[in-house]
Amino acid sequence: MVTIDLAEIPVRDANERIRVHGEQREDVELINPDARHHLGVGLIDPITVKIRGSAGYFCAGLTDQARFEVDHNAGWGLGDNMYSGSVIVGGNAGAIPGVAIRGADVVVRGNMGSRAGQVMKAGTLCCGGNANFMAGYMMYGGRIIILGDSGERVGEDMTSGEIFVGGEVRDLGSDAELADIEEAEQDDIFEFLERYELSFKGTFKKIVNAGKKLRYSTSERQMRSIPFFTFSGTSDYWNPKIQEDIYIKSQIGRYRVRGYGGARELPHLADLAFKTDLSRAGDEPDPISKITMQTEIGGLNGAIPLKLSMPVMVAPMSYGALSRSTKQAIGIASGLSGIAENTGEGGMSDAQRGAAKQLIFQMLGGRLGWNIHDMKRADGLEIYISQGAKPGFGGQLMAKKVTKELAAIRGIPAGIDLRSPSRHPDILGADDLVIKIEELREATGYRLPVSVKLGAGRVSDDIKIAVKDGLDFVELDGMQGSTGAGSAEVMEYVGIPTISAIMEAEDALAEIGRRQDIEIALMGGLRDGVDAVKALCLGADVAAFGTSVIIAGGCIACMQCHVGQCVTGIATQDPEHEARYKPEVEAQNIHRFFECVRWQIAAITKALGHSDTRELSRDDLVALTPEAAAITRLPYAPEQRKSVQRLQLSVA
């Protein structure tokens, strides 16, 4: 056994040493822990780590196979996302012990804090004393054993798994009910208690999901699809889409869910134009060779940056919303064009990892698909706070798309209408976020850029928090962004437009003098290289594309993404539909689209008189509408409308 004195060396160094001892199969003892955070984070080898005292937040978090023994107390997030192995705490544990575990035994001999086992997927969380408020909150699987009292609202919105309570069940949470306990289950529990030397005499009460909220009680009648393009923009006030919305709501009695984004006309990048007449932009035979476009993002705080061949990346879209083949095609295309791809919500598949050369791994509140092994093979980590199409909401994936395979990768039961949590269990403010970011960095040896995805709402506050908490970059998503499924009203009316988002971000960072300390990838309805250049002019470091990427890969924009029967094989998990999608062919189509974007960015940058995309600035732009001028404070120049047409002809 090796002893490490935390009074002598910082946690970061200690964790590095623990990982080395792990590889060498040597057990470790930590003395003078004094409730420091992140002890043992990122360890994936089967050794024992003894902590002689109390541990702080996220002790044993993001680990696999190891055994942790904490002599005294543990802080919030004990055993966060453990894959397998065990952690045994001699004293009490703070809030959310066993949060998001994917396996593992988490044992607390004393009492445990609120929301124990939140969004856990598998494994056992056991408490020798009393649990607190909302134990088993939103758990997806596994079991919680509480030898003492349950606390209030036990099993609140649990989806699956079991909670066994030896003491008093104070009251049941929403959609939880008492069930009969089977002898085999009881035997299993006693075997577990014996293994961890916990004594208990008496009988258990069992709590399970009552099954009343897992699916919408009524489903939407499928109508003949109206293409998105026929009702977005300037169409009639009472257009077919409005009529359809009203009809559907009259049938189901709730908000309707659909794919794609808001259809209201809002100020957008199209309301901006370039100051210079660019009608000759297309004349340059080879603009790409004349413009410096290589862009690095994510390296400001010492991580290995993503290396992009142009200031462009793919916006986060999940395997789940999209089929495996589609994610594969996008991955291949991103590699061919030398840009970065993003996993979106649903975890990382081998196909996707293999296809994309640079891949950002997204972490959501439900921690669906999140795990240490995929973190380690990612090129960047992203904390999802919200998205432009539906700020403040979690993902939605209807039952039809929650197949067995998809459920397995996400760690949830198959066949539920998955409404992902809108909040992280352990990020309830900037103060918690800073500790979480450090956990992710500890787990990956400070190697990967850590970014945050923000749906544009209160951008001004959010981006200040992002920079003050030391994030490497922000993926800022405006209201014109799309989604695989969302409430129609939210898509239409919640959030702020993409151009407002970037303005708020720039202003807020200027106010605190910190623009140079963070990078911004702007997304939300970007259609082509022209939009990308405008985004860069407004201050973005990188422009990201989502909707246009799937359209390039064959999407017909019927907006039925949520239904799961996508005829193009894109937004489906049905093998029959997916068979129609040819990833190799679509990868080439998407790749060609990106190359058009590249050419447009180069041609416009050149025509504006620059040699590097970093030279683009607000001085290159004017506003075509009073609204866009008010938002961006750019000169109002309606006379430039003609030049837009000329530019379109020139670089189309």
Added chain:
Amino acid sequence: MCGIAGIMFKDFTLEGAATGESLISMLDGCQHRGPDSTGFALYGDTQEDQYHLRFFVDEGEEGQAAISRIREILAEYNADIVEDEVIENNYRATVTYRGDIQSFAYALEHAAKVISIGTSLEIIKDVGSAHEVDDRFQVSDFKGTHGLGHVRLATESEVKPEAAHPFWATGFADVAIVHNGQITNYWKMRRRLEQRDFEFHTNNDSELIAVYLADKMAQGIPLKEALKTSIDDLDGTFSFLVSTKDEIGYAKDHLALKPMIMYENDDLIALASEELSLNRLFPGEALNTREPPPGTYETWSRST
């Protein structure tokens, strides 16, 4: 967006209890929760009818003008200056005063930026870390019975000393608060208090909590009872600490979404956002701490 800490030494005959030094250690332990500004509410000796006043003053002429305005108000209210000095961006005065404190305090508020008014309380707060603020104001030299501390990450407003915590309950002597969280029915509660002629000098929800509690206490309601009603009256997520001349207490919202943990032994009671801060007082020891459940409150009095 912050970290909080509080300490009370139980035995008030305990001469020289290192309140300042203890709070600095605790706040240094959780500075990661709030790097922008740091503040302290410190409770020291009292003398009959004597008040300690602290103000933020600018440099140069503007500052001198503010000090002149303060002195005019003091003269107007027959408050005699026992001693006064300028320390960094603070003007500190000790005065004897025997009148109504609320009108006196409001008059001073209108003349300058009041930090705190108290017979025992002095608030020291500024931009920077616990150690930086200590370097400027010698907080570590402070001996006293009890105190609160706060580290802040600013979002909605710029990093200014006056936006730092702790907050004094405007208009009420000796009441201070530190708060981690967000009060979501802020404007509703504020309008209710404003209708009863209370004044607010920031848009910070922590000032609201301080005034809310001080108002209850002024009506003769014990602090503990005021904390109890606050949990239902205030909407949002919060863990806050409050202190008066003789007591400290805490309240935690119904969802317990903001952390707070406590440690008590024969000599002291200490509360903080994280155990890490408590452990700073007892390096190398494993403490028997307690994380209070949601929707709870408690007070400790130095005289018991």
